Amino acid sequence: MAQSSAPRTLYDKIWDDHVVDTQPDGTCLLYIDRHLIHEVTSPQAFEGLRMAKRKVRAPQKTLAVVDHNVPTSDRSKGIEDPESRTQVETLAENAREFGIEYYNELDKRQGVVHIVGPEQGFTLPGTTIVCGDSHTSTHGAFGALAHGIGTSEVEHVLATQTLIQAKAKNMRITVDGQLPAGVTAKDIILAIIGEIGTAGGTGHVMEYAGEAIRSLSMEGRMTICNMSIEGGARAGLVAPDEKTYAYLKDRPKAPKGMAWDMALAYWKTLFSDEGAHFDREIRLDAANLPPIVTWGTSPEDVVSITGNVPLVDTGHSDQKKAAIQRALDYMGLKGGEKITDIKLDRVFIGSCTNGRIEDLRAVAKAVEGKTVASTVSAMIVPGSGLVKLQAEEEGLDKIFKAAGFDWREPGCSMCLAMNADKLAPGERCASTSNRNFEGRQGFKGRTHLVSPIMAAAAAIEGHFVDVRTWA
Amino acid sequence: MKPFTNLTGVAAPLDIMNVDTDMIIPKQYLKTIKRTGLGTGLFSEMRYTDDGSDNPDFILNKPAYRKAEILVAGDNFGCGSSREHAPWALLDFGIRCVISTSFADIFYNNCFKNGILPITVSQTDLDKLMDDARRGANATMTIDLPSQEIRGPDGGVVKFEIDSFRKHLLLNGLDDIGLTMEKSSAISSFEQKLSTARPWA
Numbered sequence A: 001m002a003q004s005s006a007p008r009t010l011y012d013k014i015w016d017d018h019v020v021d022t023q024p025d026g027t028c029l030l031y032i033d034r035h036l037i038h039e040v041t042s043p044q045a046f047e048g049l050r051m052a053k054r055k056v057r058a059p060q061k062t063l064a065v066v067d068h069n070v071p072t073s074d075r076s077k078g079i080e081d082p083e084s085r086t087q088v089e090t091l092a093e094n095a096r097e098f099g100i101e102y103y104n105e106l107d108k109r110q111g112v113v114h115i116v117g118p119e120q121g122f123t124l125p126g127t128t129i130v131c132g133d134s135h136t137s138t139h140g141a142f143g144a145l146a147h148g149i150g151t152s153e154v155e156h157v158l159a160t161q162t163l164i165q166a167k168a169k170n171m172r173i174t175v176d177g178q179l180p181a182g183v184t185a186k187d188i189i190l191a192i193i194g195e196i197g198t199a200g201g202t203g204h205v206m207e208y209a210g211e212a213i214r215s216l217s218m219e220g221r222m223t224i225c226n227m228s229i230e231g232g233a234r235a236g237l238v239a240p241d242e243k244t245y246a247y248l249k250d251r252p253k254a255p256k257g258m259a260w261d262m263a264l265a266y267w268k269t270l271f272s273d274e275g276a277h278f279d280r281e282i283r284l285d286a287a288n289l290p291p292i293v294t295w296g297t298s299p300e301d302v303v304s305i306t307g308n309v310p311l312v313d314t315g316h317s318d319q320k321k322a323a324i325q326r327a328l329d330y331m332g333l334k335g336g337e338k339i340t341d342i343k344l345d346r347v348f349i350g351s352c353t354n355g356r357i358e359d360l361r362a363v364a365k366a367v368e369g370k371t372v373a374s375t376v377s378a379m380i381v382p383g384s385g386l387v388k389l390q391a392e393e394e395g396l397d398k399i400f401k402a403a404g405f406d407w408r409e410p411g412c413s414m415c416l417a418m419n420a421d422k423l424a425p426g427e428r429c430a431s432t433s434n435r436n437f438e439g440r441q442g443f444k445g446r447t448h449l450v451s452p453i454m455a456a457a458a459a460i461e462g463h464f465v466d467v468r469t470w471a
Numbered sequence B: 001m002k003p004f005t006n007l008t009g010v011a012a013p014l015d016i017m018n019v020d021t022d023m024i025i026p027k028q029y030l031k032t033i034k035r036t037g038l039g040t041g042l043f044s045e046m047r048y049t050d051d052g053s054d055n056p057d058f059i060l061n062k063p064a065y066r067k068a069e070i071l072v073a074g075d076n077f078g079c080g081s082s083r084e085h086a087p088w089a090l091l092d093f094g095i096r097c098v099i100s101t102s103f104a105d106i107f108y109n110n111c112f113k114n115g116i117l118p119i120t121v122s123q124t125d126l127d128k129l130m131d132d133a134r135r136g137a138n139a140t141m142t143i144d145l146p147s148q149e150i151r152g153p154d155g156g157v158v159k160f161e162i163d164s165f166r167k168h169l170l171l172n173g174l175d176d177i178g179l180t181m182e183k184s185s186a187i188s189s190f191e192q193k194l195s196t197a198r199p200w201a
């Protein structure tokens, strides 16, 4: 395993420990420790394997789960939509044929793949993790090198347990200070994307550091790493620490006994050395951050809750002006509106960005004893079956239902609207997910990305409110 | 995979920044378990009107561009999800080359796996190529991968960079899984080392 004596970044260290082979032009063959697969991006990969008569090299290093396409209504009587059913059945068959562990739609461990991995202790520090899904960057919160791949690469990993990769550049984002009350990990990452733009991290792996990141729970760190891809980065990373170890200890797939001690000793070496070289550095002060709302159709279109929708002439280049105009038209906004005057039709709380237990607890705290506005239809979709069970054990579901929220079965749901959960044309939604692209949550649907408490407050009031002053 | 060497064809101008993969192929087309047939879904939300008929204003619906094989697009093309359905849809429609000032990483990778050449050029070159593309069917472009050149309709030449390994795969239409499998003993010895160094992994 290649190693240099110069100070190395966390990314350098994990990379070095996984290089199988280096070609003269620098392209590497990288060993993949963990592979997650789901129903939407894997069928063509298995079909490719069958056509070439290839086997899965290490089925025990792969975990399959359905999430994108499953309905979030009662699933005990099967899946009605024939295409969704075919895709789900195809994954089940492929998993069986190739000997891969599989969580089906009725398994309590089922959920959004990026919530399931950490929950099971499948996600571990210092490992390489891939999945045919761009939000694989989530797992970087554990100090794992994790990124999304395409279906051809899924096939490549299944067949060889490796990936052909050129090394990315190192970027560090340091978030100093402490978050004010009402401001969350989601606001940090939205602020970062607003700052660097959606292509700002292209070709880089982003390491998040600083007091504010250290202070975050594992859930908060996952929210941040999750949206690294919205900043264009190949992966996000947070160095593991006591919180990471405490989260993982005793998880079903985490190492036990002596193996745990051995792993822990290795994990403690996983940090960026003093003086390690970063190609790019960004600094941000958490203390100055407000709750953030996106106004447009790109995650970089961010504005403070106290701000206004931009006017077209705030754009610099003609292309930028055209982009703002296009986004305003799509979003049904004129430009200049106060954010707090924007009224919502729908609220979606869930996804691999904000569908974990901590998110649901925050929402429950915010809405307890209150009622969803009569003009709003609001849904909460737990990130996994285990999150759902935990929430129900804590009585959160009762709070949600009493307030008028729709409490659903786990899955991706309206984050990408592949199943029946979608916006109607023109509907406006406050969403805790990660993408506000045109049509993302439904044809001509309008998405504003926010944190869970901002979404909760908007559901109650029917329009955006500043949660720092909302009672 | 079909090799990519030279391509002469019509280039369509798509002057939009941040064209994301949801725009290229919306999710209702992701329910397939096949790689083929996705061309009808390409850019569908822009390409079709609410009643399903062709939107005459969309670039690929204009008579001059219906057979476009090259796309000239704004910055950060292919951002968003990892869905390989995006290059599959482009390919199925007939597009084999996309030119932009930058591409999202995963989309960029996915193109090469499907014999599509993504070319990164400077803003000045892009502006020029965008103007060329606006001239429609009379103004074809030639993409010459061996010499890494784009030749415009008026004889203008734009040079481009591409990683040599990817170029090699594309020129020869090689399946990289086959190539990697040739390294299977290196992978085995890595796994051997792994089982003592990090058995918990």
Ligand code: SF4
Binding pocket: A067, A068, A112, A113, A114, A133, A135, A351, A352, A353, A411, A412, A415, A416, A433, A434
């Ligand atoms: S929750 Fe949304 S972003 Fe996350 S994996 Fe599912 S579709 Fe993708």
